[in-house]
Amino acid sequence: MRQAILLHFFLGVSAYLSCVSLVTAEDPYVYINWVIEYGEAAPLGVDQRVILVNGQFPGPTVNVVTNDNVIVEVENKLDEPMLITWNGVKQRKMSWQDGVLGTNCPIPAKTNWTYRMQMKDQIGTYNYFLSTLMHRAAGGYGGLNILARSIIPVPYPKPFEEITVLVSDWWKKDHKELQAILDAGKPFPLPDGMLINGKQSTVFDVVPGQTYLFRVSNIGISTSINFRIQGHTMHLVECEGSHTEQEAYESLDLHVGQSSSLLVTINGGNPRDYFMVASTRFTKPILTTTATLHSQGSTRPASTHLPIAPTYHIHWSMKQARTIRWNLTANAARPNPQGSYHYGTIPVVRTVILENSATKIDGKTRYAVNKISYKNPETPLKLADYFNIPDVFTVGSIQDSPPAGPAELGTSVLGTALHDFVEIVFQNTESTVQSWHLDGNDFWTVGFGSGRWNTTLRRRFYNLHDSPTRHTVQVYPYSWSAILVSLDNKGMWNLRSANWARRYLGQELYVRVWNDEKSPYTETDIPPNALLCGLAKP
Ligand SMILES: *[C@@H]1O[C@H](CO)[C@@H](O)[C@H](O)[C@H]1NC(C)=O
Ligand SMILES: *[C@@H]1O[C@H](CO)[C@@H](O)[C@H](O)[C@H]1NC(C)=O
Ligand SMILES: *[C@@H]1O[C@H](CO)[C@@H](O)[C@H](O)[C@H]1NC(C)=O
Numbered sequence: 294m295r296q297a298i299l300l301h302f303f304l305g306v307s308a309y310l311s312c313v314s315l316v317t318a319e320d321p322y323v324y325i326n327w328v329i330e331y332g333e334a335a336p337l338g339v340d341q342r343v344i345l346v347n348g349q350f351p352g353p354t355v356n357v358v359t360n361d362n363v364i365v366e367v368e369n370k371l372d373e374p375m376l377i378t379w380n381g382v383k384q385r386k387m388s389w390q391d392g393v394l395g396t397n398c399p400i401p402a403k404t405n406w407t408y409r410m411q412m413k414d415q416i417g418t419y420n421y422f423l424s425t426l427m428h429r430a431a432g433g434y435g436g437l438n439i440l441a442r443s444i445i446p447v448p449y450p451k452p453f454e455e456i457t458v459l460v461s462d463w464w465k466k467d468h469k470e471l472q473a474i475l476d477a478g479k480p481f482p483l484p485d486g487m488l489i490n491g492k493q494s495t496v497f498d499v500v501p502g503q504t505y506l507f508r509v510s511n512i513g514i515s516t517s518i519n520f521r522i523q524g525h526t527m528h529l530v531e532c533e534g535s536h537t538e539q540e541a542y543e544s545l546d547l548h549v550g551q552s553s554s555l556l557v558t559i560n561g562g563n564p565r566d567y568f569m570v571a572s573t574r575f576t577k578p579i580l581t582t583t584a585t586l587h588s589q590g591s592t593r594p595a596s597t598h599l600p601i602a603p604t605y606h607i608h609w610s611m612k613q614a615r616t617i618r619w620n621l622t623a624n625a626a627r628p629n630p631q632g633s634y635h636y637g638t639i640p641v642v643r644t645v646i647l648e649n650s651a652t653k654i655d656g657k658t659r660y661a662v663n664k665i666s667y668k669n670p671e672t673p674l675k676l677a678d679y680f681n682i683p684d685v686f687t688v689g690s691i692q693d694s695p696p697a698g699p700a701e702l703g704t705s706v707l708g709t710a711l712h713d714f715v716e717i718v719f720q721n722t723e724s725t726v727q728s729w730h731l732d733g734n735d736f737w738t739v740g741f742g743s744g745r746w747n748t749t750l751r752r753r754f755y756n757l758h759d760s761p762t763r764h765t766v767q768v769y770p771y772s773w774s775a776i777l778v779s780l781d782n783k784g785m786w787n788l789r790s791a792n793w794a795r796r797y798l799g800q801e802l803y804v805r806v807w808n809d810e811k812s813p814y815t816e817t818d819i820p821p822n823a824l825l826c827g828l829a830k831p
Pocket of ligand 2: 447448449537538539620621622623624
């Protein structure tokens with residue numbers, strides 16, 4: 294087993310500027326070396342193939358600080374090409390590092406590649422995972438926490454300790470078997486169980502009376518969860534990079550791909566253990582898993598009476614979603630208050646309605662957005678843009694609202710201009726909950742509602758005052774969710790279903806944020822180590 298090499302040091306002047314021209318010399322560097330390989334684990338009691346990061350499942354937690362330059366050398370020891378994406382890391386001016394097939398050629402099997410990123414202007418709880426094929430179903434994921442710089446105060450007392458919690462749905466079949474099911478056009482099976490930090494029996498040691506920051510991600514691939522801690526109230530302090538009003542919750546819904554930070558003070562008095570519980574939402578049957586909070590000095594096991602939680606209740610979840618609000622006076626990565634932005638007063642230049650649908654193409658199930666089921670071209674879109682390679686994609690190949698007619702395969706790219714302020718409505722006409730993720734830009738989740746969206750619902754349901762910004766939004770069955778996004782990050786950005794079977798079968802697109810001026814102030818140049826494939830191959 295290899296250990297992550299984490300060096301954290303300040304670089305004097307410009308030694309690295311020649312090879313990492315995109316970063317400021319004063320910001321610290323973090324070096325990480327990872328081996329990605331297959332291993333065996335038995336999270337549900339059956340030995341199966343999983344993907345390890347440096348011998349670990351889940352992979353090591355990455356703890357970095359705002360503005361750190363993070364250099365990750367990855368050795369791909371799998372038998373397939375792969376990429377790692379950094380879920381929620383905005384990759385400011387650097388979509389080259391985003392780790393999805395629209396921006397990077399996959400790292401071939403048995404080779405190395407180095408990501409050079411900066412955690413620019415961000416704080417919060419995030420995660421990383423393999424974005425290719427169905428790799429994400431086999432592990433290869435971990436927590437990624439961006440801590441505030443010491444000079445920026447956080448709007449809550451310093452916790453005694455931070456605990457990273459990764460909740461996932463899990464299958465006894467490995468990623469290749471799951472992929473084969475999808476390739477054959479068969480329905481994706483329900484999960485066989487739920488895991489917390491890769492197990493069904495994780496134990497966290499805690500000290501009674503102390504306050505902990507739980508950094509929780511739903512890192513699963515298909516199932517919304519409800520998260521709670523027996524006998525404790527949780528205060529939500531952060532949600533995907535936003536400091537929130539510190540509302541108290543008995544339990545919190547987290548949809549696929551979402552993350553939150555929760556402050557919890559462990560009960561004092563006669564110490565006892567408690568269960569942390571995660572159960573699935575909107576599924577039949579409900580799957581539940583627990584981890585144990587073992588209190589120092591406790592000889593009393595956790596009670597087997599688990600706290601109850603909502604199961605199907607969609608309205609409950611929608612109401613809870615509306616209670617998550619931005620703390621307007623708190624700072625985030627910068628010292629200025631989050632609320633100074635006044636997003637509700639900025640004119641919307643365009644409304645895009647994206648409707649998901651299940652369809653059959655050549656007799657097999659596919660998923661589509663506005664009637665296009667995405668197919669990855671051999672040449673990453675980003676390289677096609679850079680080298681002006683024609684016939685890879687067409688800007689505007691997806692319409693701004695769902696057209697009539699049957700779905701077809703295509704390479705959908707929504708064209709937008711740098712700094713456009715756009716309203717996107719996700720319209721869900723299916724019976725399952727959707728989870729949508731945008732790379733490169735976070736967005737205000739301004740509205741959730743039932744039925745079909747229309748413009749008059751803006752007045753009734755939008756929060757134009759204190760919605761949090763986040764990177765992943767849920768859309769309830771037969772409902773809509775609306776976001777506002779300021780497209781200030783030039784690049785080619787993946788907008789995808791976080792439900793991996795749906796994404797694998799086409800429920801994604803790219804948003805091209807563009808201006809014609811080529812300048813390092815708006816976007817960094819192609820990295821010297823960029824892999825070239827498809828039509829970009831020399
Ligand atoms: C990949 O990196 C590892 C560790 O630095 C090194 O031992 C190995 O030779 C490299 N492999 C290739 C194909 O360059
Ligand atoms: C909001 O942030 C301010 C400034 O950091 C802090 O003093 C206050 O307690 C926070 N309010 C809530 C409700 O979390
Ligand atoms: C908009 O939707 C609401 C709620 O479904 C409905 O009551 C209203 O009539 C609709 N308005 C228009 C203009 O379609």
